[in-house]
Amino acid sequence: MSPRNEHFSLPAGAVRPRRLRTTPAMRRLVAQHRLHPADLVLPMFVKEGIDAPVPLSSMPGVVQHTLDSLVAAAIEAVEAGVGGLMLFGVPVQRDETGSGAIDPDGILNVALRRVRDAVGDSTVLMSDLCLDEFTSHGHCGVLDEQGRVDNDATLELYAEMAVAQAHSGAHVVGPSGMMDGQVAVIRAALDEAGFADVGILAYAAKYASAAFGPFREAVESTLQGDRAAYQQDPANRTEAMRELTLDLNEGADMVMVKPALPYLDILSDAAELADVPVAAYQVSGEMAMIEAAAANGWIDRDRMVMESLTSIKRAGAQIILTYYAVEVARRLQLR
Secondary structure, three states, rough: OHHHHOOOOOOOOOHHHHHHHOEEEHHHHOOOOOOOOHEEEEEEEEEEOOOOEHHHHHHHOEEEOOOHHHHHHHHHHHOOOEEEEEEEEEEOOOOOOHHHHHHOOOOHHHHHHHHHHHHHHOOOEEEEEOOOOOOOOOOOOOOOOOEEEOEEEEHHHHHHHHHHHEEEEEEEEOOOOOOOHHHHHHHHHHOOOOOOOOOEEEEEEEEEOOHHHHHHHHHOOOOOOOOOOOEOOOOOOOHHHHHHHHHOOOOOOEEEEEHHHHHHEEEEEHHHHOOOOOOEEEEEEHHHHHHHHHOOOOOOHHHHHHHHHHHHHHOOOOEEEEOOHHHHHHHOOOO
16 A cells, blocks of 8 residues: 555644634634624614604614614613613714814714613713714815815814713714824813823724725715825734824723724734724724625624634724624623
8 A cells, every 4th residue: 555545643742733622612612712792882873854764775773863772772781781882973964174073962872861861870971972973074174275184173162072072971982083183172171170090992094995985875975085184004014013002191091993904914014013992893884794795695604704803803992882782792692
C-alpha cells in the first residue's frame, strides 16, 4: 500500500483543538466571547403627527413610533433586559437651524420625558444629539454663507440641545455630528446647567458610509449631497484614533464606532486605546443586508444575526447598538 493511502494518525499526545468543539455544551463552556442582553442598546424612532406606527420598508420589523407606541415598545425592551434605548426624533417642521431639537415641546424632548416617566432608571435612556433630523437641509449643523457646515456655530446649538435633552430625562447624550470640540462644549454646558451626572457617548469614529441609507428613510432625511466634509473617510484608520483621543481628552464617558461590521479594525483599535466603555452601532444598512439576503434564501437569518453581533463583541465592543436588541435579548434569555 502506498503511503498516501495509509491511514494517518496524529502522534500520541498531539494537541487536538477539535476536542473543545465536540458538543454544544463543550462549545458553550469554552466560548471566549458571550453576548448578554445588557450589552445591547435599541435604537428607536418617534415621529411627530402620526396616529399609528409606520413600518419602514428597508428595515423589516422597525417602525416610526407614535409617542404611545414608543412608550409601549420601551417597556417591552426593558422587560427583555436590554441595556439601553437610543431615541431619534422625526419632526413635522424643520428649519435652517434645527430649532425643534432645542424646543422643550419638540418631538424628541417630549419623547424623552414620556419614556423616562415610564421606565425611570430601569434602563439607560440615550438621546441622539445631532441636528440632521431637525434641519431643512439635512446636515448635522448650521450652514455658513458658502453652504458649508459651520463647526463653531453648530457647537453653540449642540450645547443647548444637550441641556434640553438632559432636562427631558436623558441619562446619556450621544453627539453624532462629528464636529470638532463637541464633547468639551457639551460637557461644559451640562455641568453648568447642573447635569454633571448625565453621560456623553461620543461618536468618536463615524464614517461617511453608504450603510446609512435605510436610516435616512427612518428619519425622512432631507439631505442633498453627503457629509464627507465632517464624517470620516473610509480609507483612513489612524485618523479615527486621533478623533477618539480628542474625545477622551474632552471628557467622553463612552466612545462609539459607527458603522460596525465594515470597521471592525477601527473598533479593535478603539478597544485597545480607550479606557472607557467602547460602543459600536450595527447600522441600518447592516441590518438591511442581512434581511435582504435572508429573504432571498441566501443565508440563515437567525444565525447571521448572532454571528454578526458576536463578531462586533469579539472585536472589542462592550456596548452594541442594534435594531435586533429585543429579539436577541429574548433569545439569549432562553439559552
